[in-house]
Amino acid sequence: EPEVTQTPSHQVTQMGQEVILRCVPISNHLYFYWYRQILGQKVEFLVSFYNNEISEKSEIFDDQFSVERPDGSNFTLKIRSTKLEDSAMYFCASSDPYPTGKDYGYTFGSGTRLTVV
Amino acid sequence: GDSVTQMEGPVTLSEEAFLTINCTYTATGYPSLFWYVQYPGEGLQLLLKATKADDKGSNKGFEATYRKETTSFHLEKGSVQVSDSAVYFCALSVEAGYSTLTFGKGTMLLVSP
Numbered sequence: 637e638p639e640v641t642q643t644p645s646h647q648v649t650q651m652g653q654e655v656i657l658r659c660v661p662i663s664n665h666l667y668f669y670w671y672r673q674i675l676g677q678k679v680e681f682l683v684s685f686y687n688n689e690i691s692e693k694s695e696i697f698d699d700q701f702s703v704e705r706p707d708g709s710n711f712t713l714k715i716r717s718t719k720l721e722d723s724a725m726y727f728c729a730s731s732d733p734y735p736t737g738k739d740y741g742y743t744f745g746s747g748t749r750l751t752v753v
Numbered sequence: 754g755d756s757v758t759q760m761e762g763p764v765t766l767s768e769e770a771f772l773t774i775n776c777t778y779t780a781t782g783y784p785s786l787f788w789y790v791q792y793p794g795e796g797l798q799l800l801l802k803a804t805k806a807d808d809k810g811s812n813k814g815f816e817a818t819y820r821k822e823t824t825s826f827h828l829e830k831g832s833v834q835v836s837d838s839a840v841y842f843c844a845l846s847v848e849a850g851y852s853t854l855t856f857g858k859g860t861m862l863l864v865s866p
Binding site for chain 1: 789794795796797798799842844853854855856857858859
């Protein structure tokens with residue numbers, strides 16, 4: 637079964653450092669997303685990406701964040717200068733614009749746990 | 754804005770007990786409703802969905818019915834197993850296939866033998 641792959645599974649970084657979280661979406665999907673989950677809180681939408689540009693973003697997705705699809709397979713989330721409150725689980729997802737079947741075409745990765753110290 | 758409220762956890766049950774996890778929503782228009790499950794160390798997996806009022810989604814013995822009149826989508830299972838221990842998220846989207854998802858806070862289910 638196709639899956640969304642995220643690396644690394646866990647990253648520890650010092651406050652103020654830049655981090656890049658990586659994702660490989662499902663190959664025939666056209667929409668890509670980042671969500672995050674702060675420990676004990678709800679999963680929150682950050683940004684969606686389609687046709688090489690941001691299609692929607694939340695209030696959380698400020699100037700410290702950026703996304704990129706540097707090649708035909710990877711989708712990255714960059715945090716320019718990490719803060720303690722950026723510590724969270726970050727989920728990548730991709731979706732099929734013509735969903736069929738049980739999965740609805742919307743598939744999540746296993747997440748990257750980012751710890752800012 | 755759109756929002757999802759689900760019951761606080763953890764929910765602790767013995768094997769073969771009946772499970773209900775409550776979920777209510779607020780949304781404009783006619784959203785699609787979902788239950789996702791997250792097993793320890795894994796990603797979010799779609800458990801079931803319903804796209805219109807009175808639809809019942811079902812999978813792996815779990816069921817949920819889209820109730821427009823009460824804006825609810827409660828998750829039920831008649832007999833839980835230890836392997837059902839996970840975190841369950843209720844979610845909604847207002848567009849099909851390429852929409853952002855709005856999640857509830859998640860409910861942890863712990864099933865003991």
